[in-house]
Each structure stands twice: as C-alpha cells, then as structure tokens.
Amino acid sequence: MIYDGQSLQCQMLDNGIAEVIFDNKNESVNKFDNSTLKEWAEVIDRLNNTDGVRGAIATSPKPVFIVGADITEFLSMFAEPREQMVKWCVEAGAIFSGYEDLPFPTVCAINGFALGGGFEMALTCDFRVASSTARVGLPETQLGLIPGFGGTIRLPRLIGSDNAIEWIAMAKPHKPENALKLGAIDAVTEPEKLREVALQMVEDAASGKLDWKARRAEKQAPLKLNKLESTMAFTTAKGVVGAKALPHYPAPMEAIRVIEETAQMPAREALKEEHEGFVNVCQTSQASAMVQIFLNDQLLKKKAKVAAKTANKKVESAAVLGAGIMGGGIAYQSASKGIPVVMKDINTAALDLGMNEAIKILNKGVQLGKLTADKMAKVVASITPSLDYSAVQHADLVVEAVVENPKVKDTVLQEVEGVISEDAILTSNTSTISIDLLAKNLKRPEQFCGMHFFNPVHKMPLVEVIRGEKTTDETVAATVAYASAMGKSAVVVKDCPGFYVNRVLFPYFRGFSLLLKDGADFRQIDKVMAGFGWPMGPAYLLDVVGIDTAYHCVDVLAAGFPDRMSAIEGDAVEVLFKADKYGQKSGSGFYTYEKDKKGRPKKIVDENIFDLIGTPAKEFDNQEIIERMMLPLIFEVVRCLEEGIVDTAAECDMALLFGLGFPPFRGGALKYADELGLANVVAAAEKYADLGVGYAVPELLKTMAADNKTFYGA
Structure with a gap:
C-alpha cells in the first residue's frame, strides 16, 4: 500500500x-x-x-x-x-x-x-x-x-x-x-x-x-x-x-x-x-444565494429521506377524488413515478377531462423525446378512472381534490373515510380551507392532513404538507415520503389561514393594490418587479392565477389576519372581479388576452381598463415600488418563522422558490433580507409606517437586527 x-x-x-x-x-x-x-x-x-x-x-x-x-x-x-x-x-x-x-x-x-x-x-x-x-x-x-x-x-x-x-x-x-x-x-x-x-x-x-x-x-x-x-x-x-x-x-x-x-x-x-x-x-450575491439554495434543497431531501425511513406506512397505491385538470395532474404525477392511482369523480365528463390532462402531458413528453410510447402506455394504464368509491377502497393514501368549498369537501371526506382501510391516510388538496375545520367530522383526524399541490402540478416542484392539530407525526412522514416519491419537494407547515405560500403571497398582492390606490400604473409595477427577477409582475400573475381565485382568498385571509390583511376599499382586484374580468381564463383582467400563432395567450394593454380601475396619477420611483411590494412579503415570512408555521429559514425560502418562482439569484425572502442587511430592512420599513400594520416590523426581525444576526448566520 x-x-x-x-x-x-x-x-x-x-x-x-x-x-x-x-x-x-x-x-x-x-x-x-x-x-x-x-x-x-x-x-x-x-x-x-x-x-x-x-x-x-x-x-x-x-x-x-x-x-x-x-x-x-x-x-x-x-x-x-x-x-x-x-x-x-x-x-x-x-x-x-x-x-x-x-x-x-x-x-x-x-x-x-x-x-x-x-x-x-x-x-x-x-x-x-x-x-x-x-x-x-x-x-x-x-x-x-x-x-x-x-x-x-x-x-x-x-x-x-x-x-x-x-x-x-x-x-x-x-x-x-x-x-x-x-x-x-x-x-x-x-x-x-x-x-x-x-x-x-x-x-x-x-x-x-x-x-x-x-x-x-x-x-x-x-x-x-x-x-x-x-x-x-x-x-x-x-x-x-x-x-x-x-x-x-x-x-x-x-x-x-x-x-x-x-x-x-x-x-x-x-x-x-x-x-x-x-x-x-x-x-457575488448571486453565488451566495444560489449556493444557499443548493444547501436548502439538500435539507429538504434529507428530511424526505428521514420521513421515508420513519413512516410506518409506505404508499404503494393512491387515489385522487375529483378529476379535472388538477386531479388529472396529480394522477399523472403519481402514475409517472410508478405509483398506480385511481381517479374518482361523480361524472364521466370530469373523468375524461382528467384523463385527457394526463395524456396531454405524456404526449408532450413523447414529442420531446423524454419518454417512449411504451412508457406512456404504462403510465396511462396505471391510472384507473372510476365513478364508484369501491375503486378507492384499497388505496394507501387518498388526495381529495374536489371544488374549493368546505361543505362539499366535508361531505366527500366523510364518504371516502368510510370506504378506505383504517390505516389509510386521507389528505386534502385545499389551498385555503383550514385542515382543522375539515378534520372536525372525521373519525380518524390523526390520519388526515393537507397536501397542497400547485398548478400546473407536473411543473411546480412544491407540495405543502399541512399538519392539523390532531395529525400524527407518522401521517406527516408518510405523506412527505409520498410527495418525495412523486418527485416533489415537500415543506411541512402548520395549519393557519392561507397555510404558508398563500399567506405570504397575499401581503405582496396587497402591497400591489395599495400602490394602485395611490395612483401607480400596473404596467410600471409589472415591469419593475419582472426586472427584480420575478417570472412575471403582480398584475400579470393575478391574471394567470385568476382574479376570481385571488378575490375569494381575501375573505379567508382577512378573517385570519384582520389587522394587516383586511379588504381594501375600491381594490382593483374587487373591481375587476365584479366586472367579470377574471384574467386569462375569461380573456381579460388587468390585461386583455389574444392567442398567438401557437395558440398561447398573449397579453396586450387595453387602455379602456383605466376607465374601470382608475387612471394612473403618478410615476413611482422603482426602488419605492420594490420596497412597497417586498417588505410586506418578507415580514409575513418572518412571522411564519416566528410562529413556527414553518420550521426553518431554509424551508421558508424553498417554498417561495418552488411554489411562487421567487427569483433564484436572490435565494428567497429571508436570504434576500440577509443580503440587504436586517438593519436596513428595518430602516426601510419606517418610511411606510403610514401604510398600515402590513409594513410593521415583526419582533423577531427587530431583535435580530439589533443583535446584528442573520437568518443564515451559521
């Protein structure tokens, strides 16, 4: 030797x-x-x-x-x-x-x-x-x-x-x-x-x-x-x-x-x-941010491996309740990773829509050379559409993905709980409804949690696993392991209004609405925030998400956080909703949409929109736009960390990256705050104190700034 x-x-x-x-x-x-x-x-x-x-x-x-x-x-x-x-x-x-x-x-x-x-x-x-x-x-x-x-x-x-x-x-x-x-x-x-x-x-x-x-x-x-x-x-x-x-x-x-x-x-x-x-x-700050993302991702992978080892139930077959585009996307994701899935709905048209969604995704994969026709056929064969609950009785885990209505979800969850085995896990793909509320009428609330997928399911890496008050560690572990087996990155969050991602996104949208109320032009805001690094500006994002979807979230979040998320009188989102302008899905929102040569929606500005939402009264400084948009989001992220809604700064930032497309070169809200300097973030907030509690600095951030600490100090 x-x-x-x-x-x-x-x-x-x-x-x-x-x-x-x-x-x-x-x-x-x-x-x-x-x-x-x-x-x-x-x-x-x-x-x-x-x-x-x-x-x-x-x-x-x-x-x-x-x-x-x-x-x-x-x-x-x-x-x-x-x-x-x-x-x-x-x-x-x-x-x-x-x-x-x-x-x-x-x-x-x-x-x-x-x-x-x-x-x-x-x-x-x-x-x-x-x-x-x-x-x-x-x-x-x-x-x-x-x-x-x-x-x-x-x-x-x-x-x-x-x-x-x-x-x-x-x-x-x-x-x-x-x-x-x-x-x-x-x-x-x-x-x-x-x-x-x-x-x-x-x-x-x-x-x-x-x-x-x-x-x-x-x-x-x-x-x-x-x-x-x-x-x-x-x-x-x-x-x-x-x-x-x-x-x-x-x-x-x-x-x-x-x-x-x-x-x-x-x-x-x-x-x-x-x-x-x-x-x-x-x-450079970019290298610092992107290396931190790599380390954060390693943490998520490590937690997923621990979950797979500690889970007392392995998910080898699954079921999705509610077909359509979301249900079809979830079914595709499970089947494509080798976990057979039943897709159950109450009507054939919905099942057809769900199957067509899965087949469309698979066809594109074949066209791009990412999978063979044989592989596609195997994936399609492992999705079983059904109108009958009996088809889901042997599923190890069920994802309820019906309409976002608490009464409908309550009925469906109780029905399926009576069909599945006693050790099966029940989850809800809700984006806003309290997991504890949905668990109230269940016989086994300890085996129930949230499993919030993001649309389009096959492209968005994040799954929020929402822990209810009675959810056991074993249920969370098995659900995280299943999400990981589906090729997703799971972040575990505690139940609260909006959970994590929607809760922190809403103050960002609210900052946008306040800017419009103060006379800003949504076109300038979109341009500035796209330049900041977001995939799209807030007006365009609202159109893509759906003006109606955003409007309906207001009630849940305003009820949960009335001091800083209450409805804004004359809010442009409300005005558009009442005018039946729901964004891309209806053909117009902040922008008007036409099809391009490839049949994709192309946004254009119709000047008539200003007759509806008000004519811009002033041009804002770009830095002020960034601060007024980003500070409320950063502060809500800090509050979620402070309250233990999310365990670590790393998971807070990765959820924003994977769920919202937060600019990777900035590393996430907390990494961005570190880069700015926490004392500078606190000082910036003082300029906007008159805008309300959403711009009030959380106690955790004040303490950290005073002690010269950072979120990624270690």
Missing part, C-alpha cells in the same frame, strides 16, 4: 500500475473538501517518489465517482478577502496540475456521477473511460460559480470551445454516449467491466500503443482557433448565453470570458485567469 488515508488510498498492482482509490471512509459519497485535496496532494507526492510506476488508474468503489466540491465547507471561504481566495485557488489548482504532470500515463475510471470538481479531476487524466451508467459535467454555473479546478481550460481543449461553453453554461450532466462522441471521454463500457477496461487502457498507454504524451500535450496547448473563428465563436456564444443569463446570472458569461481570454494561452498560464474568474463570481 502506497498510501492509506481517510478519503484516498493508493496501492500498487501488478506490472507497475498504481491504483488511486477515491473512497471517503466517513461519507456515503466522495467530495473534494480540503482534507481530500490535502490527501490527494500526498498521494501525488508518493507516486512521484515511488520507483517502478508505469501508469495509474483512478477508481472509486462507491456507487459514484466524485460528486464535486464540498460546497458546505467552501461557502465560508467565499467571504475571505480576494487575495486569500485567489491564493487558495492557486494552491488547489496546483494539486490538479500535479496529478496531470505525473511522469507516466493516467486513466480515470468513471462510475456514477463525476460532476464539477469530480469531472475536473477526470480531465487531469490522459484518458477517461466511463461506465454506461455514468454522468459527467461541469454544473457550477447552477451555483452562480464557474469551474475553478481547471475545467474552463481543459474541457475546451478536448471538445472545442463551442461545446465546452454549452456544457458549462447549461450546467447539465451528460450521458457517456454524448461525452464519447464529443471527446470528453475515450471509452464507454458496462459497469462490471469498468476497472478491467481502465487497466487495459493504461497498460496500452504505458507500452506505447496509446500516445499518452500527445494527448496530454493537446490539453496543455492553446486552442486550435484562428482569429476569425475565435471572434465568431465567442461573439455568438456571448449573444446566446447573455440573452438568457444577464443581468442576474453573471457566472455563465464569466466562464465564456475566461475561455475566450485564455484561448491562445498555454494551459498553465491560462489557469491563472480561471482563478481570477472564479473569485470574480464566488464573491
């Missing part, structure tokens, strides 16, 4: 071949943390000083190769002074280069995932062989970063600048077949033959059958682009990527800049520019 560490081992095999084994003894996966980098440097030193080594292979006995850098460890480093960060990049980069410079051929055997730093390690090798189940890529831009271990230098020299830019900017893992075609890897084999093929490849290189020195020289030379080719390639890339990334996502553009700047440099000189580029983005 040449080396035996906690993260790496190195042993001599027959015929002078060394095997570098990435196998972290303390973790289920391999990651590049500082201790792993240190051990790798020690392995490189041992290999350089061991006689008789003819070649080396890099392997991992784990199901994956290396998932990337340990972002939890590196996050704190991003706050270091720039000089310190550049120094760290240089030191880490020297380790990768040290492996690349070993005086014998190297082969990487990629099993499972080799992403980010894991793939950058593979790129230091002379040859790469991948298992047919492997996935490779450089997804750092998803975290607001760029590759920092040589990925922007080595990958373009292997697959060309155009392909490398696409890999880095799109941040997607790639199948080995695609990577082989482009030259990112050199061979693909079945998993059981991976080590054998890698050994044969390094033997062929060591014996001269493969020219490993030429391959290494190619990676370390300037890019083979003449001046015209270079100008065209990078100008096109910047135009395409910039249109999608700027101004909120600087990392993809920084990656292109580094690749362009270093195209004509030798690799070692080019690495210096990559280090500077990495530090340029790692210390």
Whole structure:
C-alpha cells in the first residue's frame, strides 16, 4: 500500500500500475473538501517518489465517482478577502496540475456521477473511460460559480470551445454516449467491466500503443482557433448565453470570458485567469444565494429521506377524488413515478377531462423525446378512472381534490373515510380551507392532513404538507415520503389561514393594490418587479392565477389576519372581479388576452381598463415600488418563522422558490433580507409606517437586527 488515508488510498498492482482509490471512509459519497485535496496532494507526492510506476488508474468503489466540491465547507471561504481566495485557488489548482504532470500515463475510471470538481479531476487524466451508467459535467454555473479546478481550460481543449461553453453554461450532466462522441471521454463500457477496461487502457498507454504524451500535450496547448473563428465563436456564444443569463446570472458569461481570454494561452498560464474568474463570481450575491439554495434543497431531501425511513406506512397505491385538470395532474404525477392511482369523480365528463390532462402531458413528453410510447402506455394504464368509491377502497393514501368549498369537501371526506382501510391516510388538496375545520367530522383526524399541490402540478416542484392539530407525526412522514416519491419537494407547515405560500403571497398582492390606490400604473409595477427577477409582475400573475381565485382568498385571509390583511376599499382586484374580468381564463383582467400563432395567450394593454380601475396619477420611483411590494412579503415570512408555521429559514425560502418562482439569484425572502442587511430592512420599513400594520416590523426581525444576526448566520 502506497498510501492509506481517510478519503484516498493508493496501492500498487501488478506490472507497475498504481491504483488511486477515491473512497471517503466517513461519507456515503466522495467530495473534494480540503482534507481530500490535502490527501490527494500526498498521494501525488508518493507516486512521484515511488520507483517502478508505469501508469495509474483512478477508481472509486462507491456507487459514484466524485460528486464535486464540498460546497458546505467552501461557502465560508467565499467571504475571505480576494487575495486569500485567489491564493487558495492557486494552491488547489496546483494539486490538479500535479496529478496531470505525473511522469507516466493516467486513466480515470468513471462510475456514477463525476460532476464539477469530480469531472475536473477526470480531465487531469490522459484518458477517461466511463461506465454506461455514468454522468459527467461541469454544473457550477447552477451555483452562480464557474469551474475553478481547471475545467474552463481543459474541457475546451478536448471538445472545442463551442461545446465546452454549452456544457458549462447549461450546467447539465451528460450521458457517456454524448461525452464519447464529443471527446470528453475515450471509452464507454458496462459497469462490471469498468476497472478491467481502465487497466487495459493504461497498460496500452504505458507500452506505447496509446500516445499518452500527445494527448496530454493537446490539453496543455492553446486552442486550435484562428482569429476569425475565435471572434465568431465567442461573439455568438456571448449573444446566446447573455440573452438568457444577464443581468442576474453573471457566472455563465464569466466562464465564456475566461475561455475566450485564455484561448491562445498555454494551459498553465491560462489557469491563472480561471482563478481570477472564479473569485470574480464566488464573491457575488448571486453565488451566495444560489449556493444557499443548493444547501436548502439538500435539507429538504434529507428530511424526505428521514420521513421515508420513519413512516410506518409506505404508499404503494393512491387515489385522487375529483378529476379535472388538477386531479388529472396529480394522477399523472403519481402514475409517472410508478405509483398506480385511481381517479374518482361523480361524472364521466370530469373523468375524461382528467384523463385527457394526463395524456396531454405524456404526449408532450413523447414529442420531446423524454419518454417512449411504451412508457406512456404504462403510465396511462396505471391510472384507473372510476365513478364508484369501491375503486378507492384499497388505496394507501387518498388526495381529495374536489371544488374549493368546505361543505362539499366535508361531505366527500366523510364518504371516502368510510370506504378506505383504517390505516389509510386521507389528505386534502385545499389551498385555503383550514385542515382543522375539515378534520372536525372525521373519525380518524390523526390520519388526515393537507397536501397542497400547485398548478400546473407536473411543473411546480412544491407540495405543502399541512399538519392539523390532531395529525400524527407518522401521517406527516408518510405523506412527505409520498410527495418525495412523486418527485416533489415537500415543506411541512402548520395549519393557519392561507397555510404558508398563500399567506405570504397575499401581503405582496396587497402591497400591489395599495400602490394602485395611490395612483401607480400596473404596467410600471409589472415591469419593475419582472426586472427584480420575478417570472412575471403582480398584475400579470393575478391574471394567470385568476382574479376570481385571488378575490375569494381575501375573505379567508382577512378573517385570519384582520389587522394587516383586511379588504381594501375600491381594490382593483374587487373591481375587476365584479366586472367579470377574471384574467386569462375569461380573456381579460388587468390585461386583455389574444392567442398567438401557437395558440398561447398573449397579453396586450387595453387602455379602456383605466376607465374601470382608475387612471394612473403618478410615476413611482422603482426602488419605492420594490420596497412597497417586498417588505410586506418578507415580514409575513418572518412571522411564519416566528410562529413556527414553518420550521426553518431554509424551508421558508424553498417554498417561495418552488411554489411562487421567487427569483433564484436572490435565494428567497429571508436570504434576500440577509443580503440587504436586517438593519436596513428595518430602516426601510419606517418610511411606510403610514401604510398600515402590513409594513410593521415583526419582533423577531427587530431583535435580530439589533443583535446584528442573520437568518443564515451559521
């Protein structure tokens, strides 16, 4: 044994071949943390000083190769002074280069995932062989970063600048077949033959059958682009990527800049520019926010795994009560993930609508090449439409998704409870009605909770799991596990008016209504908030959600929080509702809708709308619009955290991201508040004290600001 560490081992095999084994003894996966980098440097030193080594292979006995850098460890480093960060990049980069410079051929055997730093390690090798189940890529831009271990230098020299830019900017893992075609890897084999093929490849290189020195020289030379080719390639890339990334996502553009700047440099000189580029983005607010999202998402996944382990009931079959678009979407989602589902309604037309919704989603998947016709047929076959309650009697979990009316829901829930088994779980896909109210007439309220899906179900990642007063931990765990098995991210919230997402969205809409009452133009507000990063401005969002839906939520939230969510006299939403302008569904709301060439609704402004809601009286400062829209939302999120409606800041922010499309580059309401500075948020609120209790700073926020704390302080 040449080396035996906690993260790496190195042993001599027959015929002078060394095997570098990435196998972290303390973790289920391999990651590049500082201790792993240190051990790798020690392995490189041992290999350089061991006689008789003819070649080396890099392997991992784990199901994956290396998932990337340990972002939890590196996050704190991003706050270091720039000089310190550049120094760290240089030191880490020297380790990768040290492996690349070993005086014998190297082969990487990629099993499972080799992403980010894991793939950058593979790129230091002379040859790469991948298992047919492997996935490779450089997804750092998803975290607001760029590759920092040589990925922007080595990958373009292997697959060309155009392909490398696409890999880095799109941040997607790639199948080995695609990577082989482009030259990112050199061979693909079945998993059981991976080590054998890698050994044969390094033997062929060591014996001269493969020219490993030429391959290494190619990676370390300037890019083979003449001046015209270079100008065209990078100008096109910047135009395409910039249109999608700027101004909120600087990392993809920084990656292109580094690749362009270093195209004509030798690799070692080019690495210096990559280090500077990495530090340029790692210390931005976008990187901080997007790394935090990654960590928050890991928390949700961890909680889902714990739920699956602790649940005393596994959901292997489900039922949806109430077909239509929502019911069809829920049924599709369950069936597509391998959990058969009964879709029950009281009339055939509704069942047809639900089945058509599922088939429409599946057809689109087939057209896009995401699934085969055979797979589609299996999914459709696992959805059983029925007019009879007897079809749902064996379901492990039932989702009630009938009309949003407490009396109707109460009747349906009592009926189905009498049919299903005593250990089955009953849930309601309500968006506003109290879970405790719906549980009042149930015989087993401890096995009942809310399961609030967001529309369209197949696109929206969030499910709110609402815990009632009598709901047991086991019921919550099983429901969270089912949501996770459906491919959704579950956030557990306590029962309260509006639950969490709708409760915090309403103050945002109320801030919009107050701006209109004060003479603002909804077009300016939409433009400003879209510029802030929302997928659409509040007027457009209300039209999409439905003016009628928003109007009916007012009663529930006003009753629950009369001090800050009471109805506004002459509210534009109420005026539109009473004029039967419900938004897209009726053809007009704040905007008027026409069909475009593809049959999709296209919004236009009909000036007559101002005769109805009032003519704009003034143009507001953009910053004032942002503050008046965002402060009430932030404060309601803080109150939900303060009251224990949601357990953690991470879950608060992820629910907004997955349920409302909160701008990812801002990280969520609480991460955004941290970025602004909590003292600054408190000070901003003072300007709007006359607008009511919705702009009053919660006590938790005041205390944290006074103590100079943050929501993500740890």
